[in-house]
Amino acid sequence: MTDPKRTMLSDGTISARRRLLRFGLVLTGAALMAPIARAQTATAPAAGDALVFHEGAQAGREIRPDDLAIGAAPILAWPMRPGTGIIRRDDPDDQVLLLRLAVDQLGPAVLPWAAAGILAFSAICTHEGCNVTDWDVTRALLRCPCHGSEFDPRAAGDVVFGPAVRSLPVLPLACDDGALRVAAGFIDTVGAG
Numbered sequence: 001m002t003d004p005k006r007t008m009l010s011d012g013t014i015s016a017r018r019r020l021l022r023f024g025l026v027l028t029g030a031a032l033m034a035p036i037a038r039a040q041t042a043t044a045p046a047a048g049d050a051l052v053f054h055e056g057a058q059a060g061r062e063i064r065p066d067d068l069a070i071g072a073a074p075i076l077a078w079p080m081r082p083g084t085g086i087i088r089r090d091d092p093d094d095q096v097l098l099l100r101l102a103v104d105q106l107g108p109a110v111l112p113w114a115a116a117g118i119l120a121f122s123a124i125c126t127h128e129g130c131n132v133t134d135w136d137v138t139r140a141l142l143r144c145p146c147h148g149s150e151f152d153p154r155a156a157g158d159v160v161f162g163p164a165v166r167s168l169p170v171l172p173l174a175c176d177d178g179a180l181r182v183a184a185g186f187i188d189t190v191g192a193g
């Protein structure tokens, strides 16, 4: 016959071991995740960054407000730490879409994050992570070529069509002595999910 005291002790010991094992697994997982989280933080656009042309003949040149025409297709950009020349281009999630609209077109949700009608968004679709490359000039909408999700820049990147369910994250901007600068990091998580 089983000794009830021994059973309780045995159950308690196993339970404690399980708790320790689980705790260890959580710690191991956290330790594995930590370098990734630090890397994302280190490269992501941050307050004070300039924005530079992503590709083409002007790649690496700082983008100025007058490079952006009202209603024209967005410019793909990377953030750059001013004064260092270091372009944050190690992580595709750091790609930025810059576009300019008439100030009176901007809704109240996005106006505080715009600078002289210029808006910045993550270039990564929130559905499955494709690059948002298309611009519907007639409707002033950003469009993802993979599954057709459409995002309205006048409404802070809200989804107006397609399978994406999350807005395209906004990157707040400021104009500093005529220079375009990032005012704060992305206001939401970049990428799919």
Ligand code: FES
Residues within 6 Å of the ligand: 125, 126, 127, 128, 129, 130, 144, 145, 146, 147, 148, 149, 162, 163, 164
């Ligand atoms: S990845 Fe953009 S709509 Fe699917």
